[in-house]
Amino acid sequence: MCRDRRTAMGSPTATPAFVASVSGGGLSGAVQRRAVGRGGLGGGGGGGGGAVGRRPSPAAAAAVVGGWRLRSTGWLTGDPKQGPLRCARLAGRGASAVHGASARTPAMAAAGTGGAAGTAVAAEEAEPFRNASYEMNAVLRTLTAPGRYAAGGVAAGLPNPLLRVDGVDEPLSWPAPASWVRAAVAAAERAPFGLGDASVVDAGVRDSWRILLGGLTFANGPAWEAALATLVGGEVREGLGVTGPVRAELHNLLLYETGGHFAEHTDTEKAPGMFGTLVLTLPCEHSGGALVVRHAGEEMRFPKADVAGSPASLAAPTWAAYYGDCKHEVHPVTNGYRISLVYNLIIEEDEDAAEGKRKKRKTDVLTPAVPNLDPTVEALEALAPRWAKSLREGPPKKEQPEKERDWYYSSYKEPEEDVPDKMVYILEHKYTERGLSWDAFKGADAALIGALLRTRLPAASAGTAGKGAPAKAADDKAPKAAKGAAADAPVPRPYLLYVARATVSTVELSDQGTEETERTITVESDWLPAPGQGAAALPTPVAMEDHHYAQEASHFGHYAQRPRSRRLISYGASRQADRYTYEPCGNSPGEFATWYHTRLREATAGQSHPPAG
Numbered sequence: 332m333c334r335d336r337r338t339a340m341g342s343p344t345a346t347p348a349f350v351a352s353v354s355g356g357g358l359s360g361a362v363q364r365r366a367v368g369r370g371g372l373g374g375g376g377g378g379g380g381g382a383v384g385r386r387p388s389p390a391a392a393a394a395v396v397g398g399w400r401l402r403s404t405g406w407l408t409g410d411p412k413q414g415p416l417r418c419a420r421l422a423g424r425g426a427s428a429v430h431g432a433s434a435r436t437p438a439m440a441a442a443g444t445g446g447a448a449g450t451a452v453a454a455e456e457a458e459p460f461r462n463a464s465y466e467m468n469a470v471l472r473t474l475t476a477p478g479r480y481a482a483g484g485v486a487a488g489l490p491n492p493l494l495r496v497d498g499v500d501e502p503l504s505w506p507a508p509a510s511w512v513r514a515a516v517a518a519a520e521r522a523p524f525g526l527g528d529a530s531v532v533d534a535g536v537r538d539s540w541r542i543l544l545g546g547l548t549f550a551n552g553p554a555w556e557a558a559l560a561t562l563v564g565g566e567v568r569e570g571l572g573v574t575g576p577v578r579a580e581l582h583n584l585l586l587y588e589t590g591g592h593f594a595e596h597t598d599t600e601k602a603p604g605m606f607g608t609l610v611l612t613l614p615c616e617h618s619g620g621a622l623v624v625r626h627a628g629e630e631m632r633f634p635k636a637d638v639a640g641s642p643a644s645l646a647a648p649t650w651a652a653y654y655g656d657c658k659h660e661v662h663p664v665t666n667g668y669r670i671s672l673v674y675n676l677i678i679e680e681d682e683d684a685a686e687g688k689r690k691k692r693k694t695d696v697l698t699p700a701v702p703n704l705d706p707t708v709e710a711l712e713a714l715a716p717r718w719a720k721s722l723r724e725g726p727p728k729k730e731q732p733e734k735e736r737d738w739y740y741s742s743y744k745e746p747e748e749d750v751p752d753k754m755v756y757i758l759e760h761k762y763t764e765r766g767l768s769w770d771a772f773k774g775a776d777a778a779l780i781g782a783l784l785r786t787r788l789p790a791a792s793a794g795t796a797g798k799g800a801p802a803k804a805a806d807d808k809a810p811k812a813a814k815g816a817a818a819d820a821p822v823p824r825p826y827l828l829y830v831a832r833a834t835v836s837t838v839e840l841s842d843q844g845t846e847e848t849e850r851t852i853t854v855e856s857d858w859l860p861a862p863g864q865g866a867a868a869l870p871t872p873v874a875m876e877d878h879h880y881a882q883e884a885s886h887f888g889h890y891a892q893r894p895r896s897r898r899l900i901s902y903g904a905s906r907q908a909d910r911y912t913y914e915p916c917g918n919s920p921g922e923f924a925t926w927y928h929t930r931l932r933e934a935t936a937g938q939s940h941p942p943a944g
């Protein structure tokens with residue numbers, strides 16, 4: 332079943348309905364619709380498409396569950412948490428190095444339900460990896476970051492702020508009486524939302540009232556601020572998995588009447604260092620109005636069911652915090668009034684900054700809490716030289732006995748070039764141009780990238796190491812074979828790629844290495860046009876922001892909201908973006924299975940053998 336593995340992860344062979352050709356070095360690459368020849372399940376690498384008659388295998392379904400196949404000599408997967416089957420193989424091979432890799436991931440199980448796929452996966456489990464890059468991927472897939480994309484609870488420690496709204500006689504008392512809310516609504520303005528550069532008022536999208544900072548006074552300010560700082564420094568940071576100092580900066584007060592709501596949107600980055608939002612829903616009798624936050628195929632709802640409408644929610648505010656790139660919505664209030672204070676969550680500047688000694692790259696630093704990466708880094712470092720070796724010499728040869736091949740593979744010939752020269756990950760979170768920094772990745776992304784950046788890589792000759800390559804690490808770690816590498820020997824190392832329109836550009840890393848030195852990112856900007864203008868032709872999972880609404884229009888000057896984009900982290904020996912070609916194959920095991928079986932049917936049409944299983 333080795334064929335399966337390489338089919339899935341090395342040089343994918345199945346035919347896409349269309350592929351987005353991606354050209355590097357510029358932003359002019361256009362999506363090309365390209366019909367691929369029938370039955371031509373071409374495995375051509377290097378941006379290829381050459382049909383060589385290989386067939387996809389059932390196990391391939393398990394291998395790329397979720398996300399995208401990367402044609403060319405690399406591969407691409409989606410949600411790191413939906414790690415594909417590679418983890419299973421670790422069960423017998425250094426599982427301890429990856430802190431508790433489970434033998435079968437849910438994705439595997441899901442993909443394996445199809446009988447044939449299950450059998451194929453089982454067969455694969457018994458076999459060692461033939462290429463270290465697969466194993467490295469398995470190691471990376473076991474990483475989990477502390478904290479989640481959203482968190483919430485009851486803020487029992489918050490005192491009544493005795494909030495005053497300009498134009499309303501009484502300060503807010505808890506729980507807020509309807510008469511107070513009605514008076515506050517009378518003093519408020521309709522809350523707009525952002526649609527590109529425009530500020531739009533449309534109750535169909537957002538039906539609430541807002542009072543901006545200038546109209547708010549906290550008579551009980553110091554006590555409120557102190558308790559808020561405790562909440563933010565404690566539960567909020569912990570919930571989101573952020574270790575750096577975080578500040579909550581009040582943005583506005585929102586009032587929802589019965590029927591009020593806010594359709595799905597993402598929040599606008601409104602200040603340097605802003606990475607998320609904190610919402611405090613103040614005690615006021617209401618029903619409905621849940622805040623639902625979505626990320627990576629999951630959703631969380633606030634307040635939690637046991638708190639919503641409970642005495643606790645009338646005695647104290649409930650809080651919800653989330654990364655601002657996560658889509659969220661406020662469900663309609665079905666009865667009563669909902670009052671919320673919305674805060675920007677901002678990473679505090681470090682002390683050097685306060686003294687005017689701020690290092691440039693620290694400007695927007697978000698220091699995530701990452702797990703202990705040592706075991707991961709250790710495992711990667713043990714594998715990287717093997718990957719480099721097979722990049723130079725081709726994969727270890729291992730002839731399969733003829734009888735182990737089923738009819739699918741009877742014509743299969745071991746390709747020579749079947750070593751992926753890169754691994755590519757779609758990052759879980761989306762990032763604005765401004766918010767993109769090697770030090771500011773969010774959640775699980777930070778763990779993944781942290782591990783890649785810390786991993787010392789095998790030896791490179793001066794010719795290929797490039798500036799900043801970790802020569803020291805190379806000398807320390809590389810086996811003899813790697814040290815004697817030819818001048819053009821490829822060396823795996825991380826590159827950050829991002830997708831804008833249909834173009835993948837290489838983002839420069841001034842230091843490719845793993846040493847803790849200054850790293851800057853240069854982003855070439857080219858952003859998606861408004862929704863509906865050709866977006867359908869893009870490979871959406873890696874395309875730009877695909878939602879329509881923002882919290883605010885982009886009128887915040889320097890921090891003007893630009894669409895967030897999905898970034899890809901590529902780890903490999905080649906950073907040539909022009910070698911990437913993407914094909915959509917679904918985002919879930921189910922979608923992938925559909926995609927895969929359709930291709931399989933096409934591929935086997937007219938053949939007398941029934942598909943295996």
Ligand SMILES: O=C(O)CCC(=O)C(=O)O
Nearest residue numbers: 585610622661671673882
């Ligand atoms: O009122 C809320 O709970 C959230 C409001 C919101 O999403 C926003 O202001 O962007």
Ligand SMILES: [Fe+2]
Nearest residue numbers: 597598659882
């Ligand atoms: Fe929002």
